[in-house]
Amino acid sequence: EVQLVESGGGLVQPGGSLRLSCAASGFTFGSYVMSWVRQAPGKGPEWVSAINNGGGTYYADSVKGRFTISRDNAKNTLYLQMNSLKPEDTAVYYCAASMLGYLNMAQYDYWGQGTQVTVSS
Numbered sequence: 001e002v003q004l005v006e007s008g009g010g011l012v013q014p015g016g017s018l019r020l021s022c023a024a025s026g027f028t029f030g031s032y033v034m035s036w037v038r039q040a041p042g043k044g045p046e047w048v049s050a051i052n053n054g055g056g057t058y059y060a061d062s063v064k065g066r067f068t069i070s071r072d073n074a075k076n077t078l079y080l081q082m083n084s085l086k087p088e089d090t091a092v093y094y095c096a097a098s099m100l101g102y103l104n105m106a107q108y109d110y111w112g113q114g115t116q117v118t119v120s121s
Helices: none
Strands: 003-007 008-014 018-025 033-039 044-050 057-059 067-072 076-080 092-098 115-118
Touching: 003 092, 008 018, 018 033, 018 092, 018 115, 033 076, 044 067, 044 076, 044 092, 057 067
Parallel strands: 008 115
Antiparallel strands: 003 018, 018 076, 033 044, 033 092, 044 057, 067 076, 092 115
16 A cells, blocks of 8 residues: 655744645556655646655745655655745645656655644744
């Protein structure tokens, strides 16, 4: 059974940091492009960041310079280090896996259940 389980979300003040994790099982994690996607209340999903199986990283302009994506293939785990958080970063954050790259979210193969991140004073 394929599973992607996110953790690490919570409530943080503006300017604070959080580290999200996504534990994967049931598929060959190292062969997939892994992404983070977020969805704010009342809005559609927004792609945040991706990392390919060679370690190449990609970021949305809205998070570039503040967020860092990484992966540990030995632990089948994806990470998202989020610094200098802003209220507009408030959303449910999902990890996702794709064999076809990160550009088309409709082609992602697997999705996690999401973890809530709330940035508020």
